[in-house]
Amino acid sequence: MTSRPTPAQLPTDIEVVNVGLPLFADALRAQGRPVDQLDWRIPAGGDPELLAALTTLLGRHAARIDAANAEVFRRLDTGVPVWTGVATALDVLPDVGPRTLLHCGPAIEWPDVADPLRRSMRAATVAEGWAADVAEADTLLRTGSIRLEPANQHATVVPMATALGPSMPVLVVDNQDGGTRAFSAINQGSGEVAWFGRETDAAIARLRFLRDVAGPLLATAVESSGPVDLLSLAAQGLAMGDDVHMRTQASTNLLIRHLLPQLVAATGQQAVEFARFLSGDHLFFLNLAMAAAKSLTMWAEQVGGSSIVTTMARNGTTFGVRLAGSPAWLLAEAPEIGDALYNPGHGPGSGARDIGDSAVLELIGLGGAAAAGSPAVAAFLGGTMAGAAEVTENMTDLCHGTSSRFKLPTLDMRGTPVGVDARLVAKLGVTPQVNTGILHVSDGSGQVGAGVATAPLQCFTDAVFDLARRLG
Amino acid sequence: MTSRPTPAQLPTDIEVVNVGLPLFADALRAQGRPVDQLDWRIPAGGDPELLAALTTLLGRHAARIDAANAEVFRRLDTGVPVWTGVATALDVLPDVGPRTLLHCGPAIEWPDVADPLRRSMRAATVAEGWAADVAEADTLLRTGSIRLEPANQHATVVPMATALGPSMPVLVVDNQDGGTRAFSAINQGSGEVAWFGRETDAAIARLRFLRDVAGPLLATAVESSGPVDLLSLAAQGLAMGDDVHMRTQASTNLLIRHLLPQLVAATGQQAVEFARFLSGDHLFFLNLAMAAAKSLTMWAEQVGGSSIVTTMARNGTTFGVRLAGSPAWLLAEAPEIGDALYNPGHGPGSGARDIGDSAVLELIGLGGAAAAGSPAVAAFLGGTMAGAAEVTENMTDLCHGTSSRFKLPTLDMRGTPVGVDARLVAKLGVTPQVNTGILHVSDGSGQVGAGVATAPLQCFTDAVFDLARRLG
Numbered sequence: 001m002t003s004r005p006t007p008a009q010l011p012t013d014i015e016v017v018n019v020g021l022p023l024f025a026d027a028l029r030a031q032g033r034p035v036d037q038l039d040w041r042i043p044a045g046g047d048p049e050l051l052a053a054l055t056t057l058l059g060r061h062a063a064r065i066d067a068a069n070a071e072v073f074r075r076l077d078t079g080v081p082v083w084t085g086v087a088t089a090l091d092v093l094p095d096v097g098p099r100t101l102l103h104c105g106p107a108i109e110w111p112d113v114a115d116p117l118r119r120s121m122r123a124a125t126v127a128e129g130w131a132a133d134v135a136e137a138d139t140l141l142r143t144g145s146i147r148l149e150p151a152n153q154h155a156t157v158v159p160m161a162t163a164l165g166p167s168m169p170v171l172v173v174d175n176q177d178g179g180t181r182a183f184s185a186i187n188q189g190s191g192e193v194a195w196f197g198r199e200t201d202a203a204i205a206r207l208r209f210l211r212d213v214a215g216p217l218l219a220t221a222v223e224s225s226g227p228v229d230l231l232s233l234a235a236q237g238l239a240m241g242d243d244v245h246m247r248t249q250a251s252t253n254l255l256i257r258h259l260l261p262q263l264v265a266a267t268g269q270q271a272v273e274f275a276r277f278l279s280g281d282h283l284f285f286l287n288l289a290m291a292a293a294k295s296l297t298m299w300a301e302q303v304g305g306s307s308i309v310t311t312m313a314r315n316g317t318t319f320g321v322r323l324a325g326s327p328a329w330l331l332a333e334a335p336e337i338g339d340a341l342y343n344p345g346h347g348p349g350s351g352a353r354d355i356g357d358s359a360v361l362e363l364i365g366l367g368g369a370a371a372a373g374s375p376a377v378a379a380f381l382g383g384t385m386a387g388a389a390e391v392t393e394n395m396t397d398l399c400h401g402t403s404s405r406f407k408l409p410t411l412d413m414r415g416t417p418v419g420v421d422a423r424l425v426a427k428l429g430v431t432p433q434v435n436t437g438i439l440h441v442s443d444g445s446g447q448v449g450a451g452v453a454t455a456p457l458q459c460f461t462d463a464v465f466d467l468a469r470r471l472g
Numbered sequence: 473m474t475s476r477p478t479p480a481q482l483p484t485d486i487e488v489v490n491v492g493l494p495l496f497a498d499a500l501r502a503q504g505r506p507v508d509q510l511d512w513r514i515p516a517g518g519d520p521e522l523l524a525a526l527t528t529l530l531g532r533h534a535a536r537i538d539a540a541n542a543e544v545f546r547r548l549d550t551g552v553p554v555w556t557g558v559a560t561a562l563d564v565l566p567d568v569g570p571r572t573l574l575h576c577g578p579a580i581e582w583p584d585v586a587d588p589l590r591r592s593m594r595a596a597t598v599a600e601g602w603a604a605d606v607a608e609a610d611t612l613l614r615t616g617s618i619r620l621e622p623a624n625q626h627a628t629v630v631p632m633a634t635a636l637g638p639s640m641p642v643l644v645v646d647n648q649d650g651g652t653r654a655f656s657a658i659n660q661g662s663g664e665v666a667w668f669g670r671e672t673d674a675a676i677a678r679l680r681f682l683r684d685v686a687g688p689l690l691a692t693a694v695e696s697s698g699p700v701d702l703l704s705l706a707a708q709g710l711a712m713g714d715d716v717h718m719r720t721q722a723s724t725n726l727l728i729r730h731l732l733p734q735l736v737a738a739t740g741q742q743a744v745e746f747a748r749f750l751s752g753d754h755l756f757f758l759n760l761a762m763a764a765a766k767s768l769t770m771w772a773e774q775v776g777g778s779s780i781v782t783t784m785a786r787n788g789t790t791f792g793v794r795l796a797g798s799p800a801w802l803l804a805e806a807p808e809i810g811d812a813l814y815n816p817g818h819g820p821g822s823g824a825r826d827i828g829d830s831a832v833l834e835l836i837g838l839g840g841a842a843a844a845g846s847p848a849v850a851a852f853l854g855g856t857m858a859g860a861a862e863v864t865e866n867m868t869d870l871c872h873g874t875s876s877r878f879k880l881p882t883l884d885m886r887g888t889p890v891g892v893d894a895r896l897v898a899k900l901g902v903t904p905q906v907n908t909g910i911l912h913v914s915d916g917s918g919q920v921g922a923g924v925a926t927a928p929l930q931c932f933t934d935a936v937f938d939l940a941r942r943l944g
Contacts, residue, residue: 239847240712240722241881250712253725257751260728260735264747267739275736279729375711375881385881409713409847409857410882 045429050461053468057307057423061471065423068306072324073400073419075300076308076364079175081182081292082227086219090166092183093154099130102151102164104357105315106329110141110148114316114334116197116352116439120161121148123194127207128165134199152313156183157294157357159286160437161316162195168207169215173230173291178299184291186210186218189281196446197352197439213270214277221262228258230292235405237285238370238416245358245367246435246450247376248285255285286358293360300324307467308400309420312363312432312455316355316439321459323422323467330463332456337438340451341380351438354453359434362395365403365416368433368452369395372416373408377435380451385410391433391452392416398424398432426464431455517901522933525940529779529895533943537895540778544796545872545891547772548780548836551647553654553764554699558691562638564655565626571602574623574636576829577787578801582613582620586788586806588669588824588911592633593620595666599679600637606671624785628655629766629829631758632909633788634667640679641687645702645763650771656763658682658690661753668918669824669911685742686749693734700730702764707877709757710842710888717830717839718907718922719848720757727757758830765832772796779939780872781892784835784904784927788827788911793931795894795939802935804928809910812923813852823910826925831906834867837875837888840905840924841867844888845880849907852923857882863905863924864888870896870904894935903927 029035044050057065090098101124103117113121118141125137125146140146151158158164162185170183188195188210192202222228234244237251244251256263256278263275278284301310304325311322311329320329334353342351361367371377372385372392381387389411396402400419407413420432431454438449516522529537562570573596575589585593590613597609597618612618623630630636634657642655660667660682664674694700706716709723716723728735728750735747750756773782776797783794783801792801806825814823833839843849844857844864853859861883868874872891879885892904903926910921 250722250725253722253729256732257725257728260732260751261744261747263732263736264738265744266736272733272737275733279732375885378881384884409850412856413847 041429043427050426050464053464054423054427056468056471057464058427064305064471065307068303068325069308069400069419069421072300072303072306072308072310075178075303076296077401077404077418079177079296079299081173081175081230081295083171083222083230083288084174084227085172085222086169086186086215087172088166089164089168089170089183092170092172093156093166096149096154096166097147098166099145100147100149100166101125102149102154102156102158103315104151104158104160104162104355105313105334106318106320106331107150107153108148108315108317110144112317114352114355115442115444116161116355117163117316119197119199119444120194121163123199123204123207124163124165126204127211128167150313152311152357155181155294155298157290157313157360158185158195159187159290159358160195160356161197161439162188162356168211169219171288171291173288173295174227175295175299178295180295180298182291182294182298184287184294186214187281187284187287189277190283190447192446196437198444198446209277214274217266217271217274220266221259224262224265225259228255230288231405233258233285234289234292234366235407238366238373238406239409241374241376243367243370243374243377243435244289245286245361246437247282247374248289249282251285251289252282255288289366290358290360293364293366296364297360305471307421307423307464309363309422309460309463312359312420312434313357314354314359316353319354319456319459321422321463323463326466326470328466330459330466332458335453335456337436337449337451337453339381340438340449342438342449343447346440346448350440350448352441354434354436355439356436358436362432362434363420365406365418367435368392369399369416369418370406370408371433371435371452373410377452394430395420395432397428398430422460422463422467425457425460429457431457431460513901515899522898522936525936526895526899528940528943529936530899536777536943537779540775540797541780541872541891541893544772544775544778544780544782547650547775548768549873549876549890551650551768551771553645553647553702553767555643555694555702555760556646556699557644557694558641558658558687559644560638561636561640561642561655564642564644565628565638568621568626568638569619570638571617572619572621572638573597574621574626574628574630575787576623576630576632576634576827577785578790578792578803579622579625580620580787580789582616584789586824586827587914587916588633588827589635589788591669591671591916592666593635595671595676595679596635596637598676599683600639622785624783624829627653627766627770629762629785629832630657630667631659631762631830632667632828633669633911634660634828640683641691643760643763645760645767646699647767647771650767652767652770654763654766654770656759656766658686659753659756659759661749662755662919664918668909670916670918681749686746689738689743689746692738693731696734696737697731700727702760703877705730705757706761706764706838707879710838710845710878711881713846713848715839715842715846715849715907716761717758717833718909719754719846720761721754723757723761724754727760761838762830762832765836765838768836769832777943779893779895779936781835781894781932781935784831784892784906785829786826786831788825791826791928791931793894793935795935798938798942800938802931802938804930807925807928809908809921809923809925811852812910812921814910814921815919818912818920822912822920824913826906826908827911828908830908834904834906835892837878837890839907840864841871841888841890842878842880843905843907843924845882849924866902867892867904869900870902894932894939897929897932898936901929903929903932
């Protein structure tokens with residue numbers, strides 16, 4: 001190198017930045033040339049109608065939407081949901097009716113219900129005492145003698161293929177700042193369990209155990225301990241490798257330690273039996289985290305004119321989203337699980353479609369949003385932490401802001417992304433990723449794997465159209 | 473840039489790589505010049521005698537030492553210590569004698585005992601019933617009526633300023649492959665506790681509680697659960713942000729979850745009282761991890777002619793190391809704690825010198841060796857994970873190999889360094905770093921902070937001389 005002037009010369013090295021489709025970049029790389037590939041996409045996939053809608057939402061309506069979104073974000077980010085009790089579903093959800101099952105995801109009729117959810121509904125029907133066995137339960141369900149209602153319509157969220165009957169205990173979670181109260185079922189644990197789409201005697205017995213043993217013991221424990229700040233435990237769990245969706249091991253352990261004096265105060269064989277169940281259920285905290293998230297989205301959805309997603313739920317057949325301020329469900333077909341690891345003997349062919357209300361966690365900064373902190377999630381994404389970090393970065397592009405309570409040690413204590421903005425999803429053509437389990441598609445054998453599902457674009461673009469219509 | 477020839481020209485930019493002392497590099501940087509600084513040091517600090525000893529240990533004796541070290545490493549890395557029971561110290565340590573206190577660190581006489589350890593010894597003396605109060609205890613200790621013995625000489629390790637009397641319960645840990653059995657006291661928890669150098673009534677009451685309540689309940693729990701694989705829990709805890717020394721929160725929670733059925737099976741007010749204690753003691757697992765490490769170093773120290781450190785312990789006055797295959801303690805003054813965070817109102821002036829047997833953890837791949845995985849440790853090192861990673865990298869330079877069981881998610885699942893080689897310490901002039909608490913130097917107020925201590929070089933160079941003498 002020199003600072004003296006040299007005559008002008010033609011360059012002999014070509015450096016290329018390729019924008020958009022990677023074909024040209026790939027061709028140059030094949031010739032040994034250095035190329036920078038810029039991942040640029042045509043906004044809104046070049047769809048003129050969608051571009052027009054986005055132009056108003058990001059243009060003349062932008063200030064109004066941004067203000068609504070700021071308030072929605074504040075509610076999702078700062079509400080403090082506490083676990084206050086355990087109650088019987090029928091007592092706290094009187095509008096559900098006595099012969100009704102609450103299920104995951106958008107509303108659905110029996111003919112469209114996916115196999116694992118059908119099995120779970122049959123198991124719940126037997127556990128409720130409405131049928132003597134699953135064959136009789138099938139008849140009741142097929143003939144419409146049992147009402148099916150989306151849990152989400154009743155302040156409730158349930159994971160995977162859970163079906164919740166009126167006699168079952170529910171976890172009660174209060175968001176005191178927002179005056180909202182949300183519910184979830186007690187997590188059923190692993191093995192032969194209805195929420196994994198099993199309907200064996202053991203699965204039905206587990207439901208009865210939760211109602212007759214776990215519910216009353218948990219009710220006493222939480223009453224005696226006083227309210228439990230759930231997202232404080234989740235934030236600690238996140239710094240300990242939980243995404244607090246696919247993995248809730250650290251959060252569950254923190255909760256067990258917190259409740260230890262109350263659990264030990266219980267006496268008798270049932271208390272020991274429950275302790276054995278709790279000791280083996282790594283996902284116990286999942287349902288509590290979901291109810292906490294639901295109590296926040298219920299507060300956030302009271303804000304009108306926002307483009308932030310406050311419902312994201314699947315039933316194994318359809319995938320539905322709702323925006324804050326609107327009761328309208330926007331639906332698409334539930335996706336198959338893309339990045340997945342299967343148990344031996346299983347593969348993509350044996351996996352049912354995406355199922356469960358647990359994607360509510362992705363709306364408050366957990367699950368896929370928190371993937372970067374979780375070696376357990378990384379195992380599903382090529383096995384490196386970089387793969388997990390990409391899922392978090394992807395969500396960051398789609399979100400209004402970053403969490404003030406969920407911090408990622410692996411990203412130098414940056415907050416996880418919070419507040420999925422449907423405008424950004426539609427503009428980028430990139431959807432949220434949801435960490436989830438995979439159930440068998442048809443044979444009732446339960447969980448066959450786990451992975452990361454990619455939400456379908458359609459329901460987000462439909463939400464954008466709907467918002468544009470509402471704002472005029 | 474061009475590929476055509478241009479006439480030779482004097483360079484106008486100077487690029488510098490500076491080797492060794494940074495003064496020259498700093499001077500160039502001050503002039504705005506780019507400099508790469510290479511951290512090279514004169515081997516053995518240029519000491520001709522030490523160089524001569526190292527020349528034999530890394531030269532003609534190298535093959536023999538390397539073979540011994542490989543076996544020492546294998547024992548430290550692959551032994552499987554299990555917690556098998558809780559016993560009374562006098563019953564399992566009959567050679568200790570009835571009027572003896574076991575204490576942390578190298579052997580020491582009363583006049584040299586540091587203030588926090590004196591207070592702990594007085595509290596233990598009262599708890600044993602040998603004295604009515606701490607004043608009487610002081611007289612007994614001062615006049616030599618109570619024997620002081622290093623715990624390390626009796627298959628036992630105790631953290632911080634713990635003093636262990638013969639009536640106290642000990643955790644029993646068996647390394648079945650090696651046929652070694654090690655012990656530790658039950659962790660005393662936080663607040664007014666003797667192991668932090670307190671001698672209040674509450675601190676003495678805590679010792680009696682551990683003997684009369686915690687010991688029997690833990691004995692029943694572990695007997696009923698069966699042996700507990702401690703380093704499997706530690707490995708999981710490490711992936712959850714524990715260094716398993718300064719922080720054992722995740723490992724403690726894993727253990728509590730594991731023992732939950734046994735803990736719940738216990739009944740009565742004492743069981744609940746113990747549950748409350750356990751629920752609040754984030755360092756409960758520390759003593760178990762230490763006993764596990766000791767059972768491995770006891771196996772490793774049976775190998776002769778090795779340069780790997782198998783004892784590293786401090787009593788607040790002296791810091792001692794031993795090499796595998798030799799009973800000789802090499803001593804230096806215990807260091808002050810360098811990188812530290814103090815409680816409000818405290819600073820370097822109020823901190824006692826480095827104390828406790830817990831540095832045994834650094835010998836098997838935990839503590840400082842595992843710092844890179846722990847956001848909690850990072851808080852003491854400038855608050856970034858990079859600061860914590862540096863402590864692990866430092867240990868890697870000094871160690872024989874990397875752990876096959878302790879993997880760091882933050883370093884792409886690389887194993888933590890295991891097997892501190894005194895030759896490498898002496899050659900580089902760099903010593904292990906130990907994560908530790910800090911006790912008040914004189915006023916008996918207990919823990920005033922925590923930080924990372926740097927071991928004194930002298931005892932490692934003396935160990936090198938001793939090994940060179942032994943090998944001839």
